Amino acid sequence: MLSLDMAFWTMAVVTVVSAAAVVLLKDVFRAALCLVLTFMVVAGLFVLLSAEFLAVVQVLIYAGAISILIIFAIMLTRDVHQGNPSNRFRYPALVLAALLLAAIVLVVIKTDWNQLDSRVLPGAPTEAVGATETGVKNVFSNTTPVIARLLLRDFVLPFEVASVLLLAAILGALALVREGEG
Amino acid sequence: MGPVTQANSFYRNLYGWFDSWLPDSLDWLAYLLAALVVVFAVANLVLVITILFTWVERRLLGRFQARLGPNRWGPWGVLQPIADAIKLLSKEDIRPEGVDRWVFNIAPVLLFVPAVLVFAVIPLGKNTYVANLNIGILFIIAVSAVSTLAIFMAGWASGNRYSLFGAARGVAQLISYEVPMVLSVVGVILLAGSLSLVDLVEAQDIPFLLLQPLGFIIFFLASSAEMNRTPFDLVEAESEIVAGYLTEYSGMKFGLFQLAEFAAPFGASAIMATLFLKGWEGPVLPSHLWFFLKVCLLWFLFLWLRATLPRLRVDQIMGFAWKLLFPLGVLNIFVTAAEVLAWPDPSTAQLWTMAGINWGVAIGSLVVASRLAGNKLTSRPPLAPMHGKGGRPLGERG
Numbered sequence: 001m002l003s004l005d006m007a008f009w010t011m012a013v014v015t016v017v018s019a020a021a022v023v024l025l026k027d028v029f030r031a032a033l034c035l036v037l038t039f040m041v042v043a044g045l046f047v048l049l050s051a052e053f054l055a056v057v058q059v060l061i062y063a064g065a066i067s068i069l070i071i072f073a074i075m076l077t078r079d080v081h082q083g084n085p086s087n088r089f090r091y092p093a094l095v096l097a098a099l100l101l102a103a104i105v106l107v108v109i110k111t112d113w114n115q116l117d118s119r120v121l122p123g124a125p126t127e128a129v130g131a132t133e134t135g136v137k138n139v140f141s142n143t144t145p146v147i148a149r150l151l152l153r154d155f156v157l158p159f160e161v162a163s164v165l166l167l168a169a170i171l172g173a174l175a176l177v178r179e180g181e182g
Numbered sequence: 183m184g185p186v187t188q189a190n191s192f193y194r195n196l197y198g199w200f201d202s203w204l205p206d207s208l209d210w211l212a213y214l215l216a217a218l219v220v221v222f223a224v225a226n227l228v229l230v231i232t233i234l235f236t237w238v239e240r241r242l243l244g245r246f247q248a249r250l251g252p253n254r255w256g257p258w259g260v261l262q263p264i265a266d267a268i269k270l271l272s273k274e275d276i277r278p279e280g281v282d283r284w285v286f287n288i289a290p291v292l293l294f295v296p297a298v299l300v301f302a303v304i305p306l307g308k309n310t311y312v313a314n315l316n317i318g319i320l321f322i323i324a325v326s327a328v329s330t331l332a333i334f335m336a337g338w339a340s341g342n343r344y345s346l347f348g349a350a351r352g353v354a355q356l357i358s359y360e361v362p363m364v365l366s367v368v369g370v371i372l373l374a375g376s377l378s379l380v381d382l383v384e385a386q387d388i389p390f391l392l393l394q395p396l397g398f399i400i401f402f403l404a405s406s407a408e409m410n411r412t413p414f415d416l417v418e419a420e421s422e423i424v425a426g427y428l429t430e431y432s433g434m435k436f437g438l439f440q441l442a443e444f445a446a447p448f449g450a451s452a453i454m455a456t457l458f459l460k461g462w463e464g465p466v467l468p469s470h471l472w473f474f475l476k477v478c479l480l481w482f483l484f485l486w487l488r489a490t491l492p493r494l495r496v497d498q499i500m501g502f503a504w505k506l507l508f509p510l511g512v513l514n515i516f517v518t519a520a521e522v523l524a525w526p527d528p529s530t531a532q533l534w535t536m537a538g539i540n541w542g543v544a545i546g547s548l549v550v551a552s553r554l555a556g557n558k559l560t561s562r563p564p565l566a567p568m569h570g571k572g573g574r575p576l577g578e579r580g
């Protein structure tokens with residue numbers, strides 16, 4: 001599968017370079033655009049993993065919505081043309097980023113990626129079992145129903161709590177903005 | 183590559199053909215060549231049809247406005263788009279001082295690409311599609327969302343106030359109208375039970391226009407706003423902000439923006455023909471011709487809307503999206519979901535009952551909503567009091 005390898009390495013390099021550019025560029029607007037590029041390429045990596053739904057949602061939410069939010073924030077920032085001044089949070093940020101990276105690497109290493117249980121694959125035994133080839137093919141030929149089942153049946157409570165939280169955040173933002181009017 | 187390359191697709195056949203005469207080690211080259219040929223074919227098909235339609239659109243706009251339209255170059259002026267293209271290509275490419283060069287150059291490309299990219303998943307006829315993604319309609323929504331970013335990039339990089347005003351208006355408008363547009367598609371997805379556009383066409387025993395009249399109207403209006411066409415063209419309102427985000431662009435960069443703008447109604451018509459009018463299916467005539475006829479019909483509707491209505495105000499546009507289309511979209515989802523729960527596997531008689539109920543709901547809710555919101559939308563908002571904080575007139579500050 002040489003073609004997949006080539007696609008993966010191209011995207012991996014672009015991801016790392018553009019992610020580095022987000023941190024290193026002085027121009028805040030360009031840094032935000034590099035962040036969008038990173039989101040896009042990560043979506044491409046999801047496609048390589050046969051997770052099309054995740055890829056499209058990544059583009060829709062991150063490249064389409066979150067980035068617009070960031071750009072609006074930049075537009076409303078004063079003195080944005082002076083660039084991105086360095087401040088004393090450099091080392092605390094480094095520590096935090098290193099901790100986050102360690103956590104992610106730990107999760108990647110500790111997880112047994114060869115498992116599918118009944119939540120992912122209907123009809124499989126309740127306890128986790130080793131993934132069979134047909135099982136994996138069943139799940140990854142169309143991931144949308146699997147994700148839907150997980151989100152709206154097995155994890156419906158956290159899902160709904162998250163949406164209530166977002167609603168509360170929207171109402172809070174509205175309340176903050178309207179305060180000045182009265 | 184899984185579902186991306188399914189049997190029968192043009193891309194699959196082409197890949198097989200390339201693969202048969204290339205050695206096994208050059209597997210990737212076959213993928214690449216097949217992809218390049220398909221991309222070239224689809225992109226050029228879209229562009230040629232778009233260019234032809236710019237001529238049709240200008241002629242028809244002329245008829246609507248009781249004038250002739252372009253009629254000098256070629257029979258009935260058919261060659262006018264070619265003359266325009268040559269003019270744009272040979273124009274000087276002016277880059278004003280103080281623009282952010284990279285962003286300024288990338289923006290037109292980034293606006294143009296999504297306009298063509300949506301055609302990757304739209305079936306243009308029976309078995310004629312580049313890819314039958316099982317998340318097809320989501321792909322279209324996601325790809326179109328990127329154009330918001332392109333408009334903002336163009337406005338910001340130009341370093342011109344009118345450009346930035348246009349871009350800010352554009353972003354606000356696009357974000358607002360994306361919500362009712364996605365909501366209106368949910369009804370179709372609920373009925374069909376799939377996100378793939380090919381499945382959506384095959385799921386339509388009777389056209390979804392009959393089952394989803396409200397969804398069709400919302401999608402039509404919202405996509406018309408997404409394309410920044412006349413009733414909603416505040417983004418480039420020439421009487422207010424020169425040309426909005428395009429103000430500083432010239433030459434072929436301007437041409438790319440215009441192409442993207444003219445390709446957008448083609449894309450929207452193709453999506454609506456697929457979602458609501460049974461796509462390529464139809465009796466007697468070949469499937470491609472049916473699809474093209476449906477696209478032409480919808481395109482003419484877009485043009486009619488554009489030629490008839492005057493431009494709206496900013497507050498009217500926002501109010502229309504959030505106070506009218508958004509609640510109607512939610513209502514449509516509730517009604518459709520209830521019907522799908524009541525008849526999970528509808529017979530033809532049940533489908534027609536459903537259609538009757540939905541038309542009743544659509545007409546009733548539209549009448550009620552326009553009574554409730556109409557006056558508020560068309561009346562002018564009270565003028566803001568000319569006072570700063572603390573009740574002092576603004577001029578007397580400090």
